[in-house]
Amino acid sequence: MEYRHIKIPTTGEKITIQNGKVVVPDQPIVGYVEGDGIGPDITKACLRIWDAAVAKAYGGKRKIHWCETYLGEKAAGLYDGNYCPDETLKVLQDLVVSIKGPLTTPVGGGFRSLNVALRQDLDLYACVRPVRHYAGVPSPLKTPGKVDVVIFRENTEDVYAGIEYKSGTPENEKVAKFLKEEMKAKFFEGAGIGIKPISSFGSKRLVRKAIQYAIDNGRESVTLVHKGNIMKFTEGAFRNWGYEVAREEFGNVTITEEQLYGEYKGKQPEGKIVIKDRIADIMFQMMLLRPDEFDVLATPNLNGDYLSDAIAAEVGGMGIAPGANIADHVAVFEATHGTAPKYANLNKVNPGSLLFSGVMMLEYMGWQEAADLITLVYPEVIGDGIVTYDFARQIEGATEVGTSQFADALIERIQGGVDLEAKRKAQAEQLVKERKQREIRRLLQPMEEMLDTGRVPHTVADLMTRTLITVTDNETVEEAMHVMTENDVSSVVVEPNAAGEWGIITRRDIIAKIVRAGKSPSATKVKDVATRPLKSVPAETLIQEAAAMLADHNFSRLTVEQGGKIIGIVTETDIVKAVEKFGWGLDQAI
Numbered sequence: 001m002e003y004r005h006i007k008i009p010t011t012g013e014k015i016t017i018q019n020g021k022v023v024v025p026d027q028p029i030v031g032y033v034e035g036d037g038i039g040p041d042i043t044k045a046c047l048r049i050w051d052a053a054v055a056k057a058y059g060g061k062r063k064i065h066w067c068e069t070y071l072g073e074k075a076a077g078l079y080d081g082n083y084c085p086d087e088t089l090k091v092l093q094d095l096v097v098s099i100k101g102p103l104t105t106p107v108g109g110g111f112r113s114l115n116v117a118l119r120q121d122l123d124l125y126a127c128v129r130p131v132r133h134y135a136g137v138p139s140p141l142k143t144p145g146k147v148d149v150v151i152f153r154e155n156t157e158d159v160y161a162g163i164e165y166k167s168g169t170p171e172n173e174k175v176a177k178f179l180k181e182e183m184k185a186k187f188f189e190g191a192g193i194g195i196k197p198i199s200s201f202g203s204k205r206l207v208r209k210a211i212q213y214a215i216d217n218g219r220e221s222v223t224l225v226h227k228g229n230i231m232k233f234t235e236g237a238f239r240n241w242g243y244e245v246a247r248e249e250f251g252n253v254t255i256t257e258e259q260l261y262g263e264y265k266g267k268q269p270e271g272k273i274v275i276k277d278r279i280a281d282i283m284f285q286m287m288l289l290r291p292d293e294f295d296v297l298a299t300p301n302l303n304g305d306y307l308s309d310a311i312a313a314e315v316g317g318m319g320i321a322p323g324a325n326i327a328d329h330v331a332v333f334e335a336t337h338g339t340a341p342k343y344a345n346l347n348k349v350n351p352g353s354l355l356f357s358g359v360m361m362l363e364y365m366g367w368q369e370a371a372d373l374i375t376l377v378y379p380e381v382i383g384d385g386i387v388t389y390d391f392a393r394q395i396e397g398a399t400e401v402g403t404s405q406f407a408d409a410l411i412e413r414i415q416g417g418v419d420l421e422a423k424r425k426a427q428a429e430q431l432v433k434e435r436k437q438r439e440i441r442r443l444l445q446p447m448e449e450m451l452d453t454g455r456v457p458h459t460v461a462d463l464m465t466r467t468l469i470t471v472t473d474n475e476t477v478e479e480a481m482h483v484m485t486e487n488d489v490s491s492v493v494v495e496p497n498a499a500g501e502w503g504i505i506t507r508r509d510i511i512a513k514i515v516r517a518g519k520s521p522s523a524t525k526v527k528d529v530a531t532r533p534l535k536s537v538p539a540e541t542l543i544q545e546a547a548a549m550l551a552d553h554n555f556s557r558l559t560v561e562q563g564g565k566i567i568g569i570v571t572e573t574d575i576v577k578a579v580e581k582f583g584w585g586l587d588q589a590i
């Protein structure tokens, strides 16, 4: 195809998609858009750094052939006021892999966001934003190293779908009339109206990608972040569809959090990813207090937009937060921040966001060695105190440099010697250590863990005591009483008899069947006072259902069963304690 302004480099080869895989030649053509505001400053700096990393990693065997394409103000200048030329969209699709700087969007009117338009037009449905800390980068957290999440934000639906009706327009009045008269909806006269479509298709393909990423990258969990208690049929549905995808398409490699705590007693089985969900507002707190509990996050569009900026602030701010917009194959990597117009053309801002978006791009292309070079030398430059203004104002004694001088410092390091293997090994060892620490906490402090991580109990398995204290039929009641006292419990489970029936012996049994009956505890066997068969409920019984059973049958405890085995015991006290700690609405079913 003949382009009006875009020149495809004749020296390189196009990246292609073959048999469902992205195939990258050694001399690929990669598209880029400079962007508005600070875009040109950071793009110029990053192109030099990426080229230096590729040259060093592959000794000249591989090289990117850059193809400039146009969106935003530069496009408007070239294409008679058109900010989003068709040929740019066409070429970005055609080149498969590209990277862009930020683009200006007017607020409250004017043209539609070019970023949103690009994502929707190319159907780049997953906005992937990894957020991790690099040693030496200033942070408001005490332990920023615990932040290491990858956000998968749905990129095409939700309130970004662009279905909005301005107050006072005939379209708005028509929609308002329909909603009020036919749907009996109530809202103030003249309200602006926006529609929030969230579909099964859109949600599932996003969550599918998030789970696949977790599998491919050895991640521990995928958390669905939603506000489904309020927006039940959009965000609540997103959560339900997310679980559905996990169950139906990844059933052999995923478990739910309920299973982790119930079936697996907090010990994560090798090769299984835990699927959990959190309501969006508490997630902001959780990411400040216990960020290491989270790994891959899958979110609807708006939650992901807010959350990605908030989490970025924990590890150095927008200047360093990278991102990508990815379809099944076509990918446009981009800085997460905006155009920061007050800093445009001042050679001042941090190129980190675009730089690490480029690192993601190199990884996507399979050029891991070049990506690693940048990731590994970056903390060394920061450690030397060479930083842009945003970090300099937070690091005492730092040397503030401009965007291009920061690039020079990085390139100098890249061109020096880097022991990639040793650095990779140290990183891997640290990951294993952290994983172990989390597991120990889950095993030893289940209730505290639940409180700390914002998990809300739903089922008896969430509340039950997991360490079963048992006696056998042939022990005496006196021995059983000693066991109860030593463990400070009011009942003990009795191991199965010859017929395979579990039993229980409680304080009340002792009062009624021993003391009142005038029997000797040392001369009476457990089997003579134990209650059989034991009243058990399945692990997935909802707390409210368990409460109903306790109330209706005047029980004070239930044992919890799974696969024919007793795995725990839940008492009136556990339920009351949980309601006291978590408030009512434990199981606001959504």
Ligand SMILES: NC(=O)C1=CN([C@@H]2O[C@H](COP(=O)(O)OP(=O)(O)OC[C@H]3O[C@@H](n4cnc5c(N)ncnc54)[C@H](OP(=O)(O)O)[C@@H]3O)[C@@H](O)[C@H]2O)C=CC1
Pocket: 038, 101, 102, 103, 104, 105, 106, 115, 318, 319, 320, 334, 335, 336, 337, 338, 339, 340, 341, 349, 350, 351, 352, 353, 390
């Ligand atoms: N994907 C995209 O293209 C995006 C585009 N936008 C658009 O950008 C425009 C401006 O948006 P605005 O809300 O001001 O957000 P910006 O991200 O452009 O800037 C907000 C603040 O973030 C800090 N910041 C941003 N980038 C950097 C950087 N590279 N290095 C250091 N600090 C940085 C600066 O903080 P300080 O003042 O403290 O130094 C800056 O003032 C709008 O038109 C908006 O629509 C916004 C987000 C994404």
Ligand SMILES: O=C(O)CCC(=O)C(=O)O
Pocket: 103, 104, 105, 113, 114, 115, 116, 305, 336
């Ligand atoms: O399109 C815009 O101007 C804003 C986009 C944005 O905030 C984002 O991509 O995170």
Ligand SMILES: [Mg+2]
Pocket: 305, 306, 309, 336
């Ligand atoms: Mg944003």
